[in-house]
Amino acid sequence: MPELPEVETTRRGIAPWLDGAVIERIVVRDPRLRWPVADDVHRAEGQRVTRLARRAKYLLVSVDGGALMLHLGMSGSVRVLTTSAEPGRHDHVDIVTDRATLRFNDPRRFGSLHWVDEPLDAHALLRDLGPEPLGPDFDGDHLWRLSRGARRSVKTFIMDGKVVVGVGNIYASEALYMAGIHPTRHAGRVSRARYDGLAAAIRDVLGRAIEAGGTTLRDFSSAQGTPGYFAQDLLVYDREGQACFQCGDAIRRRVIGQRASYYCPRCQR
Template identity: 50%
Template sequence: MPELPEVEVTRMGITPHVVGQTVTKIIIRNSRLRWPIPEAIKNIEGQVIHKVVRRAKYLLLETDIGYAVVHLGMSGSLRILPAGSVVEKHDHVDVVLACGEILRYNDPRRFGAWLWQPIGEDHPVLEKMGPEPLSDDFNGDYLVAKAKAKRKAIKLLIMDNHVVVGVGNIYANESLFAAGIDPQCPAGKVSSQKLHLLVNEIKTVLHKAIVQGGTTLKDFKNADGKPGYFAQELQVYGKGGQPCPRCGELLTEIKLGQRATVFCGKCQY
């Protein structure tokens, strides 16, 4: 599933091609995604795309009258292609641009979304979200306050979009390893010092993943079709039973919140 770095890489990849361009047509081949694509999405026809904004794992194509809100789901991708490119299976949406290119959405599992948000309104899917992890609003003092007296496992806390958005499973595993924190530890029991360190590690891990172009596991390819390379730098995710890269002890893999969780019982406490 594309996580925050993959979505950010996609945003950076499509932005030079779509910003400043007029949308001449929206082609919807299959409206049955996670939620039905609303007819209002065609309001974007004739509008200029001024900006592509990322909020959590959503991309917002901004125009004067509103936003097309896009989520890549579990297997979705956005590609820039020449107009008239052959339509492949699972190519569900095309945004046709006046420059002769198209922004094409492909989604084999159809768990993504295309939604409409008028100017001046907040779409329900974007309400009540926590701060962006790379913003100044997400800092050590903030996480200490959110963790106070919480019995919830620290890994589950940092994956809660009401606390901070976009820290998905891969990056939660990696950040907790880097900070030396047991992912099962109740959030309220983690020291203030370690919580400050965890914030720094989350920012570092996400930034590295963005620079590397995301993490390609099964489905993700970025906007130019090239894979991400951060998977080559993963320390623990997907490596249960292998030696810890720090101490050599075998890494433990468990299910936590129904998600694969890998950690070192010696280095993380």
């Protein structure tokens, strides 16, 4: 599933082809995504892109009077085409500009495309989101304040988009390992100092993943079709039974909140 680094990698990849470009037409071959693609997406046609941004896992393509909001879902990707190519079975939407065609492919159809003509932060899918983990509003104090009295696991807590956006399953496991915090520990029982370390670990692991182009485990590749390489740097995720890089004990796997979690029983408390 594309997480924040994968979406940011996509944004960076399509930016040279989209920033300042004119959207000539939008071709919707199959509107049956997570939510049906509405006809109002065509309001972007004929308009110049004024800004390409990311909020959480949403790509925001702003034009005068509104924006297209794209979510990659569980298996979605965007390709940049500079020559014509026949669409494949899962190529559901093309955004055709005066520079190139951006083709949205989504085999599982959990992605979405919306037209937003209200202030973006007021949209129902964005208004309740927490801060960006790489932004100025996110730190250990933020996590500590929201966690007071919380009895859910700290892993579930940091994966809550209302707490902080974009900390998906892979990066949550990695950050908790780096911070030495057991994933099942109650969020309300983590100290202020340890949350400082966890916030720093989240920033570090996401930043490094972005620079590596994301993590390719099954479906993800960049806008140019190249894979992400952060999988080569994973410390615990998907390493069940292998030796911990710090202490040598075997990495364990446990299901927490219906997601596979990986941790070292000795290094994480």
